[in-house]
Amino acid sequence: MTYKDSKPNLTERIWHTITLIPQGKVASYGKIADLAGVPGRARYVGYCLRNTPEGLILPWYRVVKSNGQLAFSSGSEMAKKQTSLLCDEGVTMTSSGRVNMNDNAWNPDLDTLLHGLTF
């Protein structure tokens, strides 16, 4: 293991934060990084998701770009799957394949953060 385990602490925090996203809500990469206590590592969040172990259940589809667009290219199989999953949870989307951040953006409560992140 010469990779994906160099900084388990950081990776675990990001994964855990993503796990806290409630059903029917979406969060941007930057938001996840910020909540995980590592602001500015939005790209690292994507790196962790790309390297997510298959055995780990993670609501990766609830993580989108800050502008509401999916991280994948429109038309790709992953994008279709993500769109389907989000739609199934009640997330409203536009015909362009973008999430309506105005309604579905995750606004974590203090209790959620305290109970989830346990700082």
Next chain:
DNA sequence: CAAGTGACTTTCG
């Protein structure tokens, strides 16, 4: 150690 890469973000035109 330098350069390349990426499931990102923000700004500018």
Next chain:
DNA sequence: CCGAAAGCCACTT
């Protein structure tokens, strides 16, 4: 609204 450019940080080569 959309595209280009710069900024960003960790990992890989």
